[in-house]
Amino acid sequence: MIDVLDAVKTYGSVRVVDGVRLTLPAGGLTSIVGPNGAGKSTLLSLIARLLEMDGGQVLVDGLDVTSTRSDVLATRIAALRQENHLTSRLTVRDLVTFGRYPHSKGRTTTEDLEHVARALEFLDLVPLADRFLDEMSGGQRQRAFVAMVLCQDTDVVLLDEPLNNLDPRHAVAMMERLRAAVDELGKTVVLVVHDINVAAHYSDHIVAMCDGAVMVEGSPREVIRPEVLSSVYGLPVEVHEIAGRPHATYFPPGRPSVTFSIA
Amino acid sequence: MSLEVRSLRPRDRAPSSAGLAPAPVDRRSRWVMIGLGVGLLLAAIAFMTVGAKGSWDFVLPFRGTKLLAMTLVGVAVAVSTVMFQTVTDNRILTPSIMGFDALYLLLQTFLVFTIGSARLAAVDGGVRFGGEVAVMVTFGVMLYRWLLIGARRSVHVLVLAGIVLGVLFRSLSSFMQRLIDPNEFQVLQDAMFASFNSFDRSLVWPAAGLLAVAVSVAWGLRRRLDVLLLGRERATSLGVDYRRTVGLVLVVVAVLVSVSTALVGPIMFFGLLVANLAYRIAGSHRHAVVMPAAALLGVLALVAGQTVLERVFAFDTALAVIIEFLGGIVFLALLVRGEKR
Numbered sequence: 001m002i003d004v005l006d007a008v009k010t011y012g013s014v015r016v017v018d019g020v021r022l023t024l025p026a027g028g029l030t031s032i033v034g035p036n037g038a039g040k041s042t043l044l045s046l047i048a049r050l051l052e053m054d055g056g057q058v059l060v061d062g063l064d065v066t067s068t069r070s071d072v073l074a075t076r077i078a079a080l081r082q083e084n085h086l087t088s089r090l091t092v093r094d095l096v097t098f099g100r101y102p103h104s105k106g107r108t109t110t111e112d113l114e115h116v117a118r119a120l121e122f123l124d125l126v127p128l129a130d131r132f133l134d135e136m137s138g139g140q141r142q143r144a145f146v147a148m149v150l151c152q153d154t155d156v157v158l159l160d161e162p163l164n165n166l167d168p169r170h171a172v173a174m175m176e177r178l179r180a181a182v183d184e185l186g187k188t189v190v191l192v193v194h195d196i197n198v199a200a201h202y203s204d205h206i207v208a209m210c211d212g213a214v215m216v217e218g219s220p221r222e223v224i225r226p227e228v229l230s231s232v233y234g235l236p237v238e239v240h241e242i243a244g245r246p247h248a249t250y251f252p253p254g255r256p257s258v259t260f261s262i263a
Numbered sequence: 264m265s266l267e268v269r270s271l272r273p274r275d276r277a278p279s280s281a282g283l284a285p286a287p288v289d290r291r292s293r294w295v296m297i298g299l300g301v302g303l304l305l306a307a308i309a310f311m312t313v314g315a316k317g318s319w320d321f322v323l324p325f326r327g328t329k330l331l332a333m334t335l336v337g338v339a340v341a342v343s344t345v346m347f348q349t350v351t352d353n354r355i356l357t358p359s360i361m362g363f364d365a366l367y368l369l370l371q372t373f374l375v376f377t378i379g380s381a382r383l384a385a386v387d388g389g390v391r392f393g394g395e396v397a398v399m400v401t402f403g404v405m406l407y408r409w410l411l412i413g414a415r416r417s418v419h420v421l422v423l424a425g426i427v428l429g430v431l432f433r434s435l436s437s438f439m440q441r442l443i444d445p446n447e448f449q450v451l452q453d454a455m456f457a458s459f460n461s462f463d464r465s466l467v468w469p470a471a472g473l474l475a476v477a478v479s480v481a482w483g484l485r486r487r488l489d490v491l492l493l494g495r496e497r498a499t500s501l502g503v504d505y506r507r508t509v510g511l512v513l514v515v516v517a518v519l520v521s522v523s524t525a526l527v528g529p530i531m532f533f534g535l536l537v538a539n540l541a542y543r544i545a546g547s548h549r550h551a552v553v554m555p556a557a558a559l560l561g562v563l564a565l566v567a568g569q570t571v572l573e574r575v576f577a578f579d580t581a582l583a584v585i586i587e588f589l590g591g592i593v594f595l596a597l598l599v600r601g602e603k604r
Contacts, residue, residue: 050496074502081496087352088492088548098493102502106486152501 001026001061002156002188007046008055009039016042018212019056024205026061026155029182029189031199033223034209035233040192041082041160043209047190048079048158060156074102078152082160084145086133092144093129096120099151119151122177124170138165146174150181156188157181163193175202196237196248200224208232224248291546292556299559306567314574328464331471333569336457336523336530337537337561339474342481343519344534345541345550345557349488350509351421352495354542355597357534358403358520361410361425364529365432366402370395371454372436376443380450388463395525396473396518403517408510457528457583459569470526477518484512485550492548530583532590537561539593 004022008015017039024030032040045051047058049065058065060077078099086095096119100112120126123143133141142165149157162178163171179202181187193199199206199220206223208216216228223229224246229237237250310330315322344357374383383391410424440448453461487508490498499505541557568582 045496048500050499070499070504071502074500077500079496079500086493087354088542090492090548094548095493098490098497098501101486101490106489 001059002047002190003059004043004047004056005058006056007043007053007058009042009046009051010054015212017046020209020212020214022207022214022217024188024190026188027182027186028204029178029191029202030205030207031203032190032192032207032209033194033196033199033232034215038209039212040209044079044158044160044190044192045081048077049073050079050081071102074152074154076154077156077158078149078154079158080145080149080160080162082164084141090133091130092125092133092136092147093120095133095144096125096147096151099148099153102152102154115151115153119147122150123147124173139167139170142166143170143174155186156190158190160192161194162191163195163198171198178202196224196229196250200246200248221246289547292552295544295546295556296552296559299556299563303559303563303566306563306570310566310570313570328467329459329569330566332462332467332527333459333565334562335467335470335474336459336527337563337565338478338558339519339523340530340534341537341541341557341561342478342554343516343523344538345554346481346484346488346512347516347534348538349491349550350512352492353421354539355535355594356421356425357532357538358407358516359529359531359534360429360594361421362406362428362432363399363403363520363524364531365429365436366399367395367524367529368455369432369436370398371451372439372443375447375451376439380447388465389469392463392466392469392525396521399521399524400514400517403521404514407513407517454528457530458581459527459565462527466526470522473518473522477515477522480511480515481519481554484508484515485554488512488550489548528583530586530590532594533561533564533583533586535597536586536590536593537564539597 002022002024004020007017007020009017016037020039020043032043034040042051046053047060047065049058049070053066060073063073063076065073065077093116096116097108097112099119100108100115104112120129123146125140125143125147128136128140128144133144136144142162146159146162149159157178159178162174166174175198178189178191182189182204191199191203200223201220203220206218206220207214208223208228210232215232216223224239226237226239229239229248229250233250235250237248239246239248241247307330311323311326315326347358348354348356378386406428410421440451443451487503490501490503491505491508491512493501495505498508537557537560540560541553544560545553545556547553564586565582568585572582572585
């Protein structure tokens, strides 16, 4: 259960997150969508206590993220930010093993190794386990970072654009796995995604942000509507029903309109 | 592995054996350590015995103190550089490059300028050493905290800040150096380069005590340092209290560098040299391997270098000059290659 109470983050005079009020129930997959600069990633970082708040409060399972000890929170929330640059040279296995740090504080146990092996398998990384991250493609690296976050084995998992750099096959696989983590392991997963149709297809809950505030939230059916999406993105968006599911198309008229969806 | 996504259920799967196999890098790291240890032992024996004339009762303690001083400096510079590079997330900057050496020089110049070399020489060595260490630790901690913990700054800004501070300190020093008596300047010149021939022997043991404390704190931090390699956000996400840990690391770094500099003098590029060599040969990212490897390399370089210098070149030059020459080349090479690792 995540409670965001009037969270504020400012950079200079710009209020990037401007009094967001949001409650996300435990369990379930929530997608945060919205245009660039809407404050999605910043909100995610505030929830994960990776940025300091300038006002408001975030509670995760009733724990205030600014005052609770970092190592206690690390056993409850795992977060992945967008940027995946590393200065030092690590193998995939090294990186994923770091995910166990909150539990074993660096003294890797047999149980940790099992978690690592499972996370590697879960993200299709076993053949790449001993490769160095700087010798891999962006998509492979992205999967390694997600594996590290899942290896942390927390109830709440926050992922900022986990589909970055992934080809359709791996994007679908990633979403299926996250869905499985929610349905079978009871995790609470919150994602920032750009592809509205991915959000529509896989989420239980969608939060649409614009200018640092939550504009609409609700089930995919409530949010994936032409008038809502058009005003969120400032772009005419049509929604069509395909195989019983809403699909958004957003290419300007004059060209043949294409449904762009990886699902 | 096929990509049947629906069947990927985390619970049903037994861990693959591939995930449990010991990493081959551990074995490599062990051999590297053994190699360095043996090399160091041989160098130390050579240093203690080659060309010894006269009574062993004199030679052994005399050379032994020197050997201990080199050990202290080698360990302090190597460990502090590795820690500093981990928390600044780069492989080019070292505490020395960030203005520490220039500060030491300024401190020496200021002392000679205000008190005068004659009266300074009369000051008890221990008091002077303690005072120098205290001033440099205070300054170092303040500077690094200001640079590293406050706002996020890029490596380039840090390099620039270090260079500007260095220039400031050096200009102040040279201003004062112009005003003092030429004889005083001569005294001061000795302080500008590290030397293992003209340090105060009575300070070796107090320095050893201080460094032992600092190094054991560093060793205790080794696992947290590993996590800091992932950068500020990921370390926080994994439960490391970033501010507190980096604050502590910086205090340890400041103590290590100050003690070593106050003991023998500044060696600017030495840390850069051994730390980057250690990253290359250690075969692991873990500080439990990299810090000892760098320390062994540091001591080995000093002891072997000093042996060659004393026995082959008959004290014709200072070891620091050679180290700075090699270290400077490595520094330039790293900058040119743009390697941030």
